[in-house]
Amino acid sequence: MTDAPKPIQNQLLAEIIKNAKHRDFPDLVLVELSLGDAIYESDQPIEFVYFPVDCIFSLLYVMIDGASAEISVIGNEGMLGVSVVMGGDSTPNRAVVQSKGFAYRLPVAEFKKELQARTDVWVLTLRYTQALITQMSQTAACNRHHSIDQQLCRWLLLSLDRLHGNQLTMTQELIANMLGVRREGVTEAAGRLQKAGVIQYQRGHITVLDRPKLEKLCCECYAVVKRETDRLGSFPSKP
Amino acid sequence: MTDAPKPIQNQLLAEIIKNAKHRDFPDLVLVELSLGDAIYESDQPIEFVYFPVDCIFSLLYVMIDGASAEISVIGNEGMLGVSVVMGGDSTPNRAVVQSKGFAYRLPVAEFKKELQARTDVWVLTLRYTQALITQMSQTAACNRHHSIDQQLCRWLLLSLDRLHGNQLTMTQELIANMLGVRREGVTEAAGRLQKAGVIQYQRGHITVLDRPKLEKLCCECYAVVKRETDRLGSFPSKP
């Protein structure tokens, strides 16, 4: 499933490095991350930004009573840590590894230095941030109006887009945490999807069998986010 | 209620102009806006950014079936149109006037020119954007977990912070659109608040009588957003 450490396959980082001039990034390192690793804690200073290669990050808000809700998903199309770019040194959110794998890690100071030096990196990063914002606002709307079934579809599609195969390693319990619903609700929704032949479930492994049908069952929210992400990620952009 | 056109009282714009060097903004104009005015339409090119003086903007996502959900609220602490700063020229969101009043309007090109010329404007704008992001993610979490009663409290507090008095002009129907719930739900929640002596309602006019109690009845979401907004808005910031 996880191949050996790969070359720079993060789309954002690839663009950044492609245009890099003289010096490179001395402290850019490849790190391996496991499912569930907490990368950022709520309101704690952020020290590194991460560029996923084949892992997926999840941004969550965890409430006082422990309930949680996923705010956005980050795969190899972008980066984790835009909030430091925006000038906050922390966020009220928690970042966890939703799918294990590798990511490139860069100290915040080094990334900021590059940002100051190069307009094109600014442009790229901000466009990606705009895509993230779209994801967040769509999540808000989706949370308000759509059923667990629809949201599960959205979640599966968002994850699928950030993975290579059609399989994901994820228990229903964890999905429930992400969606901010009960585990039983996910069990039922997943059961319905399985009965419809859309997915196949087995102890923490989901295989998507019929992606078109999955998209049909999904609410509009996935498509809106996808469209914006594609549009804004269409490198290069004219500054 | 609405005084005559005021000097520049928008906090963000004030900072921008305070540090302005030679030339000013030739096309910065004061405009008067009425409740319900649609400032941006979903996916339409954005031509102006707006700096509220005493009006309030609301960012909404409107679903295909017409249902809507408020994503964030913008008052004189910030600006409408950060998405153009981020490099999208549009968003899937709609912006409407939630509370009538005045705002300063600036053509996008002119604002972008200033951004390119001045690092401090970048910093200010991005910090504000980060505050907006916090608001959006908190909205997502709140939509997931909190009751209409709690969300109404949050909404009232967010609005109150952006107004001068303790009165707001807003029908239950419109609040329902913002929150993305039924009008009847708002009627019942507002009725409970009124019975508790927290607010007073009368045909489109709400008066907040007991703000401390309102904050007590509210979920944590308001406080989280407030704290971040204050923290990130604490001008000046060191670049």
Place this chain on the structure above:
DNA sequence: CCCGGTCTGTTCGCTATCGAACATGTCTCG
């Protein structure tokens, strides 16, 4: 190969919210 832990499936009553329908109150304009 057995046992404890983990994951999934199922059930039951409960509550918040929905959708629809309708009643009443109040402002405004002709």
Place this chain on the structure above:
DNA sequence: CGAGACATGTTCGATAGCGAACAGACCGGG
């Protein structure tokens, strides 16, 4: 001042999701 438009209040099923409890299935380690 009277009619309509608009804002609010109330009610009644229907339903999605919750909370809790428990059963069975599967896995991996001793």
